[in-house]
Amino acid sequence: MRDDEKYTNAEEQLLYLQKLLDEEDTFSLKELFTELDILSIARTLESFPAKTRDILWEYIPEEIIGEVLAEVDEGIRADYVEDLSASDVEQIVKGLDAQDAAEVLDVADEAIKTSVYASLDQNIRAQVENLHAYEEDVVGRYMDPETVNVKQGVSLEAVQRYIRIHHLLDEESQQIMITDKDKRLLGTLTLIDLIKQPQETVVDDYMDDPFTLNDQMKVSDAAVLLRSKELPFVPVCDSDGLLVGQLNAADVLEITQDDADLTLKHMSGVSDEEEVFTPIARSAKSRGIWLGINLLTAFLAAFVIGQFEAVLDQIVALAILMPVVASMGGIAGSQTLTVVIRGLALGQLAGNNKRWLYNKELWVGMSNGLVWALVVGGISYLWFSDPLITLVITLAIFINMSLANLSGVLIPLVLKRLQIDPALSGAVILTTVTDVVGFLSFLGLATLIIL
Amino acid sequence: MRDDEKYTNAEEQLLYLQKLLDEEDTFSLKELFTELDILSIARTLESFPAKTRDILWEYIPEEIIGEVLAEVDEGIRADYVEDLSASDVEQIVKGLDAQDAAEVLDVADEAIKTSVYASLDQNIRAQVENLHAYEEDVVGRYMDPETVNVKQGVSLEAVQRYIRIHHLLDEESQQIMITDKDKRLLGTLTLIDLIKQPQETVVDDYMDDPFTLNDQMKVSDAAVLLRSKELPFVPVCDSDGLLVGQLNAADVLEITQDDADLTLKHMSGVSDEEEVFTPIARSAKSRGIWLGINLLTAFLAAFVIGQFEAVLDQIVALAILMPVVASMGGIAGSQTLTVVIRGLALGQLAGNNKRWLYNKELWVGMSNGLVWALVVGGISYLWFSDPLITLVITLAIFINMSLANLSGVLIPLVLKRLQIDPALSGAVILTTVTDVVGFLSFLGLATLIIL
Structure with missing residues (x-):
């Protein structure tokens, strides 16, 4: 075996x-x-x-x-x-x-x-x-500050000999940097060309104009950029164009991967560091913070409902149907939020793409809102046989779902502009909006129409 | 520029x-x-x-x-x-x-x-x-069915010459496969060794015992395995051990990355294919299905509430506080669910780790449940000055949060055993459980204690 x-x-x-x-x-x-x-x-x-x-x-x-x-x-x-x-x-x-x-x-x-x-x-x-x-x-x-550097005009054969004598190259360093005497990067040579090309020719012939990263660039921006390249190693230069190291794209890919993972955690109220095996006390504490924040928004929703005691006191069916309004708005909004947050992470949302997206989400929200408002209205009518309650819940679902989709675009874009991670606070703000809009429109309309 | x-x-x-x-x-x-x-x-x-x-x-x-x-x-x-x-x-x-x-x-x-x-x-x-x-x-x-194959006993120099003559190697094929005459894989040679080692020595001296993948292995399993290796190219063999191609790990990393991305989408009720730029009609349709499923669970919750018309009719404060119970349970459960689903995707949950996890989540749920139950109870007492309502909501929050955490472990593990994607249906089942348990315990206790 x-x-x-x-x-x-x-x-x-x-x-x-x-x-x-x-x-x-x-x-x-x-x-x-x-x-x-x-x-x-x-x-x-x-x-x-x-x-x-x-x-x-x-x-x-x-x-x-x-x-x-x-x-x-x-x-x-x-x-x-x-x-x-x-x-x-x-x-x-x-x-x-x-x-x-x-x-x-x-x-x-x-x-x-x-x-x-x-x-x-x-x-x-x-x-x-x-x-x-x-x-x-x-x-x-x-970055890895160690790189394999050679000068212009050197033959491939000489580079191979140089590597053998100094025992260079390893898993983390598989690219030849061609630099001038000041360590200014002129180009890179792949191991493929080093092996495959005629050995008497010089490095200059196969020098790639390299894609480089500035050492002060944010890693998250680098990750988005590198995702659109298939480069295993990227030279890193300082602002004077001098070679200071190389970045192993796998390390950055790991960061990018963490990115979708982090988004998921943030949207569910789990802290960055929490894993399955985080100890009990640490898990309880880090999740507790998020539960506390959620409690504020839950009580805000309760407060909104509290404003409509009069109508609730009279029509108990409203209390029964309340969760349906909140839940449909919440799901519709978080669908949009997820798509928008991933689009932001992939760097897909800029300029007039945003306008297109508002339009799209408004239409999706209104069309799905209309369909499900009618379905919910139908079920409610069958349940309570009350045309006024049916009218109120139909309108409330339509309003809440349409606004939920718009909020799903607006909230992350505004948060991003304020330099706040949209995944972290987006979900809780969105739920607050859909709960408040849901209860306000449902109970508000009920007060206006039925009372 | x-x-x-x-x-x-x-x-x-x-x-x-x-x-x-x-x-x-x-x-x-x-x-x-x-x-x-x-x-x-x-x-x-x-x-x-x-x-x-x-x-x-x-x-x-x-x-x-x-x-x-x-x-x-x-x-x-x-x-x-x-x-x-x-x-x-x-x-x-x-x-x-x-x-x-x-x-x-x-x-x-x-x-x-x-x-x-x-x-x-x-x-x-x-x-x-x-x-x-x-x-x-x-x-x-x-996989890529094209590989660069050489026989045992060949010198590095000869391999290099062979590569130059046949113009082999490219971005997608940077590994030398050493095979016998039947194409049975004996080992692999890296380009690093090919360059760095004495050229007169033979490939056998640097042959790595390769990590291989079976061609019939599930890509998702391969992704989990490859995440723990840093191999750019992995030989793929059929069940007879014959080399049939190679897998570019970057392609699989892309799939793995999609994995966290998919989990996120599934948990928010967004379909696999939906991106920011999916056309309106397609988005509306694919999200609509999820909204429909959610509607069923929302009406199930409404039905549960409907069973308690009598107590709701008498005490309007219950209707006001209902969303707090459901919401705290929902968040606590989805925190656990997220951590467990990620643990499953990373292959971290097997054997007695599971028992450890149940224990952990029960303790986290009960300790956070206790803390937040007391906080909610306190706020409710300040709001309604009613000791019975305070007692009922305190107990209900504690029960719902503890069970929510256990469900957050139990649901994905059971779904996985049933070979259902836990991310896809986990969130909706969990919400159903926390809503139903929440309303049932809150309104049920109210009926028992107050009525």
């Missing part, structure tokens, strides 16, 4: 590991973690509650702990590094490249950070300090 | 294009589409409503239309291919590799497909038919 075949999917791998843990099969556990690659180990650690995770760390070979740490979720990294002494951290960071070392040191205490800085190889230290000097959300913070 | 600098982010690029369209600047439009790469063009097309998109197609150089078509969203591809004659499709498909050709032909009529098949180069046709023979959701359907 080949090792890969022990588990053909992630769940089976998890079950196999749980079995080893239950049986306290120390030998197989050690063996397993020697075989798995860094990324697999990181994903595995993320698939266990903190208590089990602490046990698993023990089985990871010491020499790769640093790389695993650089790869796992920030919360898990912070938990692990928290308990370490300065000399432990020093030990772990020793063999790492600047990019990984920067990630690990990022979650350490200031005191430990300073002490470990001092122990680092001078070259790595300079690079780590350089990375740490960037803001948290810019490209420079996530 | 360098061309890339015309726009530093996707939105600016969009605005620039809109400007050219408004000014009917045919020349610059043609120039722009000559400069942009295939992926950028595809993403650009996806950022416009259908009417504008039809205009944009005109400016795309004819020789790359096929590649662009293979890259854009399936809906857009189908729209474009629909209007083409068999000879148009033939023209477009001519220069494409098997993978792209298969994608384009996938959306064509059966008649056109058959006629274009006949016109294809024999080798390509065999490959396309091979791809089409796979089910829609398996790895074989998405």
